[in-house]
Amino acid sequence: SYELTQPPSVSVSLGQMARITCSGEALPKKYAYWYQQKPGQFPVLVIYKDSERPSGIPERFSGSSSGTIVTLTISGVQAEDEADYYCLSADSSGTSYVFGTGTKVTVL
Amino acid sequence: QVQLQESGPGLVKPSETLSLTCAVSGYSISSGYYWGWIRQPPGKGLEWIGSIYHSGSTYYNPSLKSRVTISVDTSKNQFSLKLSSVTAADTAVYYCARHVPEMVAATIEGGWFDPWGQGTLVTVSS
Numbered sequence: 001s002y003e004l005t006q007p008p009s010v011s012v013s014l015g016q017m018a019r020i021t022c023s024g025e026a027l028p029k030k031y032a033y034w035y036q037q038k039p040g041q042f043p044v045l046v047i048y049k050d051s052e053r054p055s056g057i058p059e060r061f062s063g064s065s066s067g068t069i070v071t072l073t074i075s076g077v078q079a080e081d082e083a084d085y086y087c088l089s090a091d092s093s094g095t096s097y098v099f100g101t102g103t104k105v106t107v108l
Numbered sequence: 109q110v111q112l113q114e115s116g117p118g119l120v121k122p123s124e125t126l127s128l129t130c131a132v133s134g135y136s137i138s139s140g141y142y143w144g145w146i147r148q149p150p151g152k153g154l155e156w157i158g159s160i161y162h163s164g165s166t167y168y169n170p171s172l173k174s175r176v177t178i179s180v181d182t183s184k185n186q187f188s189l190k191l192s193s194v195t196a197a198d199t200a201v202y203y204c205a206r207h208v209p210e211m212v213a214a215t216i217e218g219g220w221f222d223p224w225g226q227g228t229l230v231t232v233s234s
Contacts (some may be wrong), residue, residue, distance in 0.1 A: 001170065001171065030217070031210060035154075042225065042227050043203075043224060045220060045222045086154055090210075095167045095216050096167065096169065097144075097218075099153060099156065
C-alpha cells in the first residue's frame, strides 16, 4: 500500500524556521496538502496543491515540491505553531488517499 | 459557510456495526463535491476511510473496503458511515469532511478535505 513518510518530530526555536518533509513515490505526479492539528482539535488545511495558501493562513506557512519530496516551511515560528502536521496526497490511481505519518513540531 | 457535524453512538460492542451520520449545513450536498470520512485512533495519525458523491459514487480505502459502506441522503443533506465487524482497533475519533476533488478532464486525480467536522469518539468495547 502507498505510504507518505514524515519525520516524527521537529524542534525549532521561537522565531526560527521549521521545515517538515513528506516523501512518497507518487508525489512527482500528485499534489500534496498539509494540515495542522492542535491537541483536541480537528485538522486545519494550511497548504493545498503543494504551495497554495488558503485564505486566513499566515504568510509564514509555505510549501514546495521537488521530486518525491514535498516540504512545509514555517518561517518565523510562533508559539501557536506548536502542533502536529500531516501531509496528504493520493496514490497513483488518484482515488485512494493517504495521510503522512505526522510530524510533531515543538517550539523551544 | 459550510459546517459538518458528526453524530452516532460513542460505544460499540466488538463484532457489531459502527454507524455514524454527518449532517451538512450551509451547502447542499446535491450541488457537488465529494464527502468523506477520516478517522484517528487515540494518539495516532489520520486515516482516510472513504468518500461519496451525491450521486452515490463511492471510493473506499482498500484496507477497509470489505467492511465499509458510505451512503448519502440528499433529502436530509447528510451522509453516513457504516463499519462492520468492529474490533478494538477501530476505536478512534471519526471525522467527516467535504472532499474537494482535483479534476483533470473529468477524471479524479487527487483532492483534499476541507472543512472538517469536530469529530466524534467511538470506542469499541464490551
